[in-house]
Amino acid sequence: MKKKFPLTPILFLLPSVFFLGVFIYIPLVQNFYNSFFDFNVFSNSKEFVGLAQIKTLFQDDVIMISIMNNFKYAIISVIFQIFFALILASILEDKLFRKVAPALRVIYFIPVMISISVIALLFSFIYNPQMGLLNSFLELVGLEAWARPWLGDSTSAIYSVIAMSQWQSIGLITMLFIVAIQKIPNELYEAADMDGAGRIRKFFSVTLPQVKETMFVNLLITVTGSILVFNEPFILTNGGPGNSSMTLAVHMYQTGFSRDNMGYASTIATLIFLLSAIFALIQIKVSKTGKED
């Protein structure tokens, strides 16, 4: 089994290692380092400030608002993209809907393929208080009392942003569940049929346990995605009105690139990294204990 180790394989590996090192690993370390300094974009010198930036972090009210918004994002996304998408996927895989399922799969998936800036611009039209589709629709069905400037109202802004994300991403998670359901051996369903299990029974005793791994992966995608979310709130509201729809990543961007406080922005980035790492670890732990049962 022993092979001589010629030069070519090493040369083959080098470019990839170089790219990952320079653009992924060095920035990560550099970001931790930057968290202890005070500097601007074009300044050549960084001033060492020790833990001062971390102190600022604890005194910054916007951080708390952002974390709450990221959590709202995570919770609502888990409800829609895990529970609803799984139900949708198992319906689409049901024999009863074999004829319409292929077309519906493509339809539900279209928003996933469209650039987030197109989607966000489209939703700024939908939420527009004067001519927006949403308010016009509410008027049409006699619910004009519910109409409001969705993005301009500090109570509804973050939920409007979250709603758009659900609209865009549900097709992706549904598709991932569909692929997982298709991998379940047919014999399991046949055996359940023999036992006289109904649709709901089969969902809970065959589908659910069999897609557990995919569910865990989707949970990971959804929750870390919610902690990192930037594009949607940045384009739709830029964190406003006030800071009502601020998320951690938007706050980081504004601190670094609008207010030119790169040191503190790095500290926020470190916080984002730690939060997403903690959640990933918790989920890996939980899924492992689940497997032992």
Next chain:
Amino acid sequence: MKENTSSKQYSNFRQKEPKSAKTKTRLFKYSTLIGLGIFALIILYPLFWMLISSFKSYEEIYSDVWNLPGTWNFSNYSLAWEQGIQNYFINSLYVTGFAILITVSIGSMAAFTLSRYQNRWIDIALLFIIGGLMMNPQVALIPLFEILTLFNLIDTRWALILTYVAYRLPLTIILIRAFFLTVPKELSESALLDGCTEFGIYRRIYLPLSIPVVVTTVILNAFFAWNEFLFATVFINSSELKTIPSGLMVFRDALRTDWGVLLSGMVIASIPMIILLILLQKYLVRGLAEGSVKG
């Protein structure tokens, strides 16, 4: 209740069914179909609205939200194309093209080494590459900005190409390696006996056999590079170098109330990926599924 559902299944299994169960199944089927239809409408209607409104004038979009355009202003499209989308489109093609080319070629080379050899160093290299999946662009944003400034790459298309390559390499390598592992060893051994070099084995045996997985990674990377927003916004300042996602923001600010033209630009931006979805659905879905499970 339990009895009902069980007879429903029984009926599915045997194809012949008692009458009441048949009605129940039908009821379930049609009510679910209505639900699926409503959901499809919620997804499709905004996109349909975008398409028809892109032919309208500003006054029409503003005053008449629901109707079809009175006159179809095809000129919105030529205006959008001339006033900036053309540039963004070309930049997107350039960035996406080079990012894919570099990612897939050096990624498949790395995958070749990682699948053909086994020793401690290979394990470490593999771990190094899989670890790259865990890192996210948001956290690296400021250091990347510093590094690209250092290399004088800020505000060039290569700032995007190089960073896209780095962030797409881990998944690309993992997907291609998984496929390379299934290539029979006999093929490369007999080629070695015939005096083929390592590079020859890679180019003449492994690559041609792996076209399906290469197509999958090309599509996944195209989808990523075409739609990426954060780097495209931060690393490029000049309007003439922007790609479609960040360019549309400039477009919006420049056009103010010229909504029909903006909407036309949005439609143009979406078309390539929707075509990709319809033509290459199978590859795309498989790639997404495998990529997410391994990530």
